Amino acid sequence: MSAKKSVSFVSNPIVWIVILAIVAAGALIAINWISSRPAKPPAQETTTAPAPPPTQPSSTSVENAPEQPTKGVADAPVTIEEFAEFYCPFCARHLFQTFPKIDEEYIRPGLVKYVFHNLIVHGEVAQLAAQAGECAHAQGHFWEYHDRLFYVIFEEGKGHLSAEDLQALARELGLNEEAFASCLNSDWAKSQVEKDRQVLQELLAKLPESEKPRSIGTPLFFINGHPLVGAWPYEKFKAMIDAELAKESSK
Numbered sequence: 001m002s003a004k005k006s007v008s009f010v011s012n013p014i015v016w017i018v019i020l021a022i023v024a025a026g027a028l029i030a031i032n033w034i035s036s037r038p039a040k041p042p043a044q045e046t047t048t049a050p051a052p053p054p055t056q057p058s059s060t061s062v063e064n065a066p067e068q069p070t071k072g073v074a075d076a077p078v079t080i081e082e083f084a085e086f087y088c089p090f091c092a093r094h095l096f097q098t099f100p101k102i103d104e105e106y107i108r109p110g111l112v113k114y115v116f117h118n119l120i121v122h123g124e125v126a127q128l129a130a131q132a133g134e135c136a137h138a139q140g141h142f143w144e145y146h147d148r149l150f151y152v153i154f155e156e157g158k159g160h161l162s163a164e165d166l167q168a169l170a171r172e173l174g175l176n177e178e179a180f181a182s183c184l185n186s187d188w189a190k191s192q193v194e195k196d197r198q199v200l201q202e203l204l205a206k207l208p209e210s211e212k213p214r215s216i217g218t219p220l221f222f223i224n225g226h227p228l229v230g231a232w233p234y235e236k237f238k239a240m241i242d243a244e245l246a247k248e249s250s251k
């Protein structure tokens with residue numbers, strides 16, 4: 001009697017369906033539990049990086065930008081260092097009329113390295129614009145911001161730009177808005193502008209008395225250390241650059 005009941009139980013398809021459902025449910029629970037466990041990290045050497053100063057832009061907004069905004073190859077035989085301000089009309093004239101020729105004839109062929117520095121002459125509004133340029137530089141977009149800012153001020157006639165205006169330009173160019181806004185009035189941005197003033201003092205201190213400018217204004221250039229004050233025509237730059245190239249080729 002017991003043997004017949006056992007055979008009947010095993011051969012019953014409903015029983016098998018129930019058993020298989022229970023097994024499948026158990027397997028699914030086990031898989032979910034295993035996959036929910038945190039993965040073990042790969043073996044690696046670890047070190048604790050020091051936290052950046054609170055006034056410095058977050059690392060997500062910095063793209064390993066060079067110390068100064070620079071165009072051209074690092075080992076170019078001639079270096080031009082420009083000290084300018086975004087509210088200087090003569091700086092704008094240099095950018096729109098003279099710089100494109102220098103860029104085409106000397107920077108792109110690898111003969112000139114061109115470096116930008118801030119020099120503030122129009123007070124707080126210019127200081128804020130300079131800080132905006134530094135914050136764009138921190139995200140690797142200085143030259144786009146530089147060109148657009150000059151164009152907005154002098155070609156579109158927007159006049160004095162507020163912090164909101166400067167942030168709007170960053171947004172227009174696709175910069176990280178949050179990082180830019182945090183950077184704009186930071187001590188870090190102010191310190192970068194101050195560094196440019198210190199660089200200018202160092203360059204002036206190296207000049208012999210015969211070469212020191214009678215007055216300091218914008219734009220101010222140093223061509224392989226030789227000063228040139230004002231928005232001179234392209235021919236003046238060409239003459240000085242060619243003279244420096246001739247010196248280098250004769251060495």
